Amino acid sequence: MSIFEGFVFRRIDTPIHRLDPRVKFLYTLVTLVLAILFNEFLALFVLFVGQLPLIWVARVQRSWARTMKGSLALVLLIFFTNLLTRWAYAGFRLHPVYLEESLAMTLRFLILVESFSIFSLTTSPDDLSLAMEQAGIPYWFCFAFTTSIRLMPAIARDAQTIVNAQRSRGLELERGNFLTRIKNYIPILVPLIVTTIRRSLELAEAMESRAWGATEKRTSLTQLEMGKTDYIATVFLLILLALAIYIRVSTRIPNLTSLIL
Amino acid sequence: MAVIEARGLTYTYPESKKPALVDVDLVVEEGEFVILTGPSGCGKTTLCRCLNGLIPHFYGGELRGELYVAGMNVKEHKTWELAQHVGLVFQNPENQLFSLTVEKDIAFGPENLGLPREEIRNRVDWALDRTGTTPLRYRAPYELSGGQQQRVAIASTLAMKPKVLVLDEPTSFLDPRGAQRIFETVNRLNKELGITIILVEHRLDLASVYADRVIVMNDGRIALDGTPKEVYLSGETEALGVGVVKVVKLYQLLEETGLRLRDVPISPKEASKLLREVLSP
Numbered sequence: 001m002s003i004f005e006g007f008v009f010r011r012i013d014t015p016i017h018r019l020d021p022r023v024k025f026l027y028t029l030v031t032l033v034l035a036i037l038f039n040e041f042l043a044l045f046v047l048f049v050g051q052l053p054l055i056w057v058a059r060v061q062r063s064w065a066r067t068m069k070g071s072l073a074l075v076l077l078i079f080f081t082n083l084l085t086r087w088a089y090a091g092f093r094l095h096p097v098y099l100e101e102s103l104a105m106t107l108r109f110l111i112l113v114e115s116f117s118i119f120s121l122t123t124s125p126d127d128l129s130l131a132m133e134q135a136g137i138p139y140w141f142c143f144a145f146t147t148s149i150r151l152m153p154a155i156a157r158d159a160q161t162i163v164n165a166q167r168s169r170g171l172e173l174e175r176g177n178f179l180t181r182i183k184n185y186i187p188i189l190v191p192l193i194v195t196t197i198r199r200s201l202e203l204a205e206a207m208e209s210r211a212w213g214a215t216e217k218r219t220s221l222t223q224l225e226m227g228k229t230d231y232i233a234t235v236f237l238l239i240l241l242a243l244a245i246y247i248r249v250s251t252r253i254p255n256l257t258s259l260i261l
Numbered sequence: 262m263a264v265i266e267a268r269g270l271t272y273t274y275p276e277s278k279k280p281a282l283v284d285v286d287l288v289v290e291e292g293e294f295v296i297l298t299g300p301s302g303c304g305k306t307t308l309c310r311c312l313n314g315l316i317p318h319f320y321g322g323e324l325r326g327e328l329y330v331a332g333m334n335v336k337e338h339k340t341w342e343l344a345q346h347v348g349l350v351f352q353n354p355e356n357q358l359f360s361l362t363v364e365k366d367i368a369f370g371p372e373n374l375g376l377p378r379e380e381i382r383n384r385v386d387w388a389l390d391r392t393g394t395t396p397l398r399y400r401a402p403y404e405l406s407g408g409q410q411q412r413v414a415i416a417s418t419l420a421m422k423p424k425v426l427v428l429d430e431p432t433s434f435l436d437p438r439g440a441q442r443i444f445e446t447v448n449r450l451n452k453e454l455g456i457t458i459i460l461v462e463h464r465l466d467l468a469s470v471y472a473d474r475v476i477v478m479n480d481g482r483i484a485l486d487g488t489p490k491e492v493y494l495s496g497e498t499e500a501l502g503v504g505v506v507k508v509v510k511l512y513q514l515l516e517e518t519g520l521r522l523r524d525v526p527i528s529p530k531e532a533s534k535l536l537r538e539v540l541s542p
Contacts, residue, residue, distance in 0.1 A: 009361070011401065126361045147359060153403070154355065199356055205310075206357035208319050209349040210370035211421065214341040217375045221368035221382065 016058035016122045020230040021131040024119050030237050031115035034244050040253040041104040048111050060121040067117045079106045096257045125149045130224050139218050162191050264457050265289040269326035281307040283481040294451045294458045299478035300502040305461045309429045313347040314340040331424050348418030350428040354410035358402035363413050370421045388416040392446050408439025425457040444468050465506050470528040490525045508532040
């Protein structure tokens with residue numbers, strides 16, 4: 001579950017946390033576009049390293065590192081799949097360029113994880129929901145969205161309790177071949193689904209008891225307002241995007257292998 | 262004026278043959294502090310759900326008889342209407358808080374009502390103040406202790422400005438000190454604001470001192486109903502599996518051995534005062 005840890009929000013006060021969620025969403029979007037726009041190792045490397053200072057400014061380096069560690073298995077999978085296909089495609093011959101290209105694809109994935117985790121680590125789901133509401137998305141959808149984020153740790157805790165309970169009754173999870181191992185998880189899954197349904201029913205009861213659905217025109221205690229920094233950040237992101245597109249069109253980025261060899 | 266009035270209330274859950282409530286007659290006056298107790302499965306929770314219309318609107322099933330709460334027929338008014346007059350606090354604090362800050366959670370109800378922002382802010386401030394949760398305002402509910410969470414849950418129903426506050430075993434996940442604080446908070450709401458309290462509770466030793474009235478349910482019916490002293494002295498509570506308040510038991514044991522106290526104590530404090538009267542010459 002450690003890959004999810006990077007996505008759990010904790011409220012602290014940093015310039016990044018204070019940014020409007022819409023600006024941070026734009027940032028994630030721009031990074032996504034940039035990561036797809038370039039496939040050269042050098043460009044992607046700059047993009048990856050360029051985001052690192054944000055993590056320190058937002059003081060989320062520890063949870064971020066844990067997400068990165070959690071995604072290690074996927075990273076290796078992406079790297080070796082890329083390398084193997086290139087190797088096979090070239091008639092089972094290896095060339096340093098393949099290594100560089102595979103690394104670039106892996107970096108692309110890492111950049112996406114990086115920017116998405118910066119977004120979710122520094123954006124309160126409440127604010128996110130508010131941003132969605134102000135964008136005209138129906139409230140029930142926003143509520144379902146934030147609730148699913150909020151319940152993730154609670155359900156993870158339930159799962160741990162059930163695992164402990166079943167283990168204490170002699171259930172062995174790490175036994176047998178792949179298929180038996182999957183089967184071993186059935187005694188975990190069934191109670192987990194039941195408790196989760198029960199939990200959501202209780203939640204629904206509590207919502208009803210607090211006048212859920214009383215009016216179509218729901219009001220909100222807080223409202224998002226774009227400040228000066230938010231506008232500056234937006235302009236900066238747009239300039240960055242334009243610049244990147246310009247570089248893409250006008251320049252050929254050399255590959256590292258040709259620079260070294 | 263009666264704020265809750267039930268006549269011949271009988272309810273059967275869908276896909277159940279046995280009724281959970283049988284012919285319940287109940288009148289609660291405005292401003293009363295009522296403890297509702299009884300063995301598990303006796304219908305306490307079902308009665309609570311009727312009071313704000315979760316039964317029949319959310320649960321379905323068959324509701325017969327009459328139930329008026331704050332002058333409204335429960336069958337004819339939806340839960341969101343009733344919720345503005347009856348607040349319901351649940352057993353598990355975790356599943357009744359939705360947001361990532363306490364403040365936002367308390368605002369949830371008034372927001373649903375579509376109140377103006379200024380009014381919501383005032384209600385949040387007021388509810389925080391009344392429940393002593395102002396220091397928790399910007400904290401996340403999941404970081405709080407069970408007792409703090411439960412007080413936030415009370416604040417969030419309080420923000421609806423209810424006439425009646427129904428608490429369904431609010432302390433069963435709490436330690437004794439947390440429970441004590443809940444009872445004190447609820448008692449203040451009752452005495453200072455005149456809010457009618459229906460408290461479903463097993464911890465009679467701690468809660469009884471605040472109550473005007475104790476109702477014991479059994480098997481879907483009201484078995485005993487009276488002042489705490491009347492109910493505990495009737496000697497029937499133990500047979501119903503509710504147990505007995507320890508200081509009342511002490512009073513009865515002393516009486517059996519020939520020592521009669523001037524009055525029936527409900528709290529240890531009262532007991533010690535009464536004992537002192539007898540012991541000091």
